[in-house]
Amino acid sequence: MSKPHQSPLLHPSQRSNPVACVEAKQEKEARRARLTAWRYPPECEPQYDDPFCTNEIRQSAIRQQLEDFESDSDTREVILTRYEPANWWTSYGAKKKLKEIEKKGIPNLTDSRFITLTFDRERYPDPDRAFEIGREHIRKFMMLLRKYLGVTEDECPHATKLEVHEDGWPHFHIPFLYRKKFSYETMRFIHEAWGKGRTNVRRIKGATLEYALKYVTKFVDLPEWILNRVRIRVWQPSPHFYTNCAPISRRPPAGKHKTRKEEKSPTIGERIVNWGRSISVRYTDGKHSRRYRVYSNTGFTDLLVRESVEMLSGNEHVKIRSAHELVTTQERLNQCLTNQSLQMN
Structure with a gap:
């Protein structure tokens, strides 16, 4: 007789109980449905048999979100931040990397x-x-x-x-x-x-x-x-260097070796250029905070300079919080997307 499905949500003492296994599986599917509904609109929800969401679906979802709020939420506050993940190659990314290490x-x-x-x-x-x-x-x-x-x-x-x-x-x-x-x-x-x-x-x-x-x-x-x-x-x-986490294993478990993607990965130089063009957009939609990325050919610094001119000219809806973050409105963001100073892809 085959063993019942052992869900990671179960306590080891309950994995031999078929009823508990079924309930855990249903709970896992419900969690996945809630996460999918939060990330994508209903019309762009991916099917369960296709766990990957293509870039076309993701971009369509972002455009749909912008259209939904364009008519009645032009004054909604959106926050634009410089997108730069934790890395060792830029000063801003190195500070993030150092904080990640300190947490360990x-x-x-x-x-x-x-x-x-x-x-x-x-x-x-x-x-x-x-x-x-x-x-x-x-x-x-x-x-x-x-x-x-x-x-x-x-x-x-x-x-x-x-x-x-x-x-x-x-x-x-x-x-x-x-x-x-x-x-x-x-x-x-x-x-x-x-x-x-x-x-x-x-x-x-x-x-x-x-x-x-x-x-x-x-x-x-x-x-x-x-x-x-x-x-x-x-x-x-070395394996025992960190104090807040288990010792680092240098070898992956048997049967779990990493497989590299067949497509060509970008070089470090190409990634740095892409980070310089990327801008993170964040706004509040009801109870949830939603994020997506836009791209600028001139980078976040140039956008910050242009919006500073707007702020000095009397635009009260533009606020600059720091060298890495500014606050504007959805209407202003739509104008930038229209005149192609910012792009969705």
């Missing part, structure tokens, strides 16, 4: 060691090749260092942060939770174990990660070897 629980870094590893430019043909070799050697380097110090990864976790010099060459910063002073012999061992360039070790005086990486938002122009990559690992903590 950063250990007390006071008196820990801060190791810097650089590359000798005469030994490598280009920075891209130097990064590939250094990335493969980082884990072995930390394993040799812990073995030399007589500590384990659980006792002294670390995190690796990639940075770029002004000339485009990479280097690594490693906050290492080892609070004893390094001797001259240890410093010499670190230099020999790295063996690819200069090394530097100093003591972390502050307790926060922001102090340890105090120039995390100080960026230079990104080099071509980074912009042309699809993805690159900038921040990589």
Whole structure:
């Protein structure tokens, strides 16, 4: 006899009860229906046998929402914000990324060691090749260092942060939770174990990660070897580095290996350009707050300047809250969509 469907909504002690399994399945479908009704209008609701909603359906839903409110809600307040997800490549995105990391629980870094590893430019043909070799050697380097110090990864976790010099060459910063002073012999061992360039070790005086990486938002122009990559690992903590979450598993469970999409993914440079053109629109529809994105060829900063002129000319409906957020009306937004200064796709 086949086992009943085991829903994740059930307690393990109830998974053997067929009635409870059916009720949990119905509850799961009801939740999905409520979520779908909130995201899309009824005429654009996707079928259950097709879990993916195409861009055409999504854009049609957004246009329908604008048409529904165009006649009686021209004065409705809408909030336009700069769309930029958490990332390491822009100053605004890096601040978001740092907040995400801090939520996972950063250990007390006071008196820990801060190791810097650089590359000798005469030994490598280009920075891209130097990064590939250094990335493969980082884990072995930390394993040799812990073995030399007589500590384990659980006792002294670390995190690796990639940075770029002004000339485009990479280097690594490693906050290492080892609070004893390094001797001259240890410093010499670190230099020999790295063996690819200069090394530097100093003591972390502050307790926060922001102090340890105090120039995390100080960026230079990104080099071509980074912009042309699809993805690159900038921040990589060891399994026991975070304090508010379970240890990180380096290997996926058996049978659950990630499969990459067949279509070509955008490069880092292309994503940065798209972020610069994207603007997030948020407004309140009854009890729900709805969001969608519009695009500008000149970016959010240019839109902010134009709306500032409107505000100074006496338009009371335009308000600027910060360098990343402004408040306007639906009528004003529709005008921008009409004259194609903003676009839906």
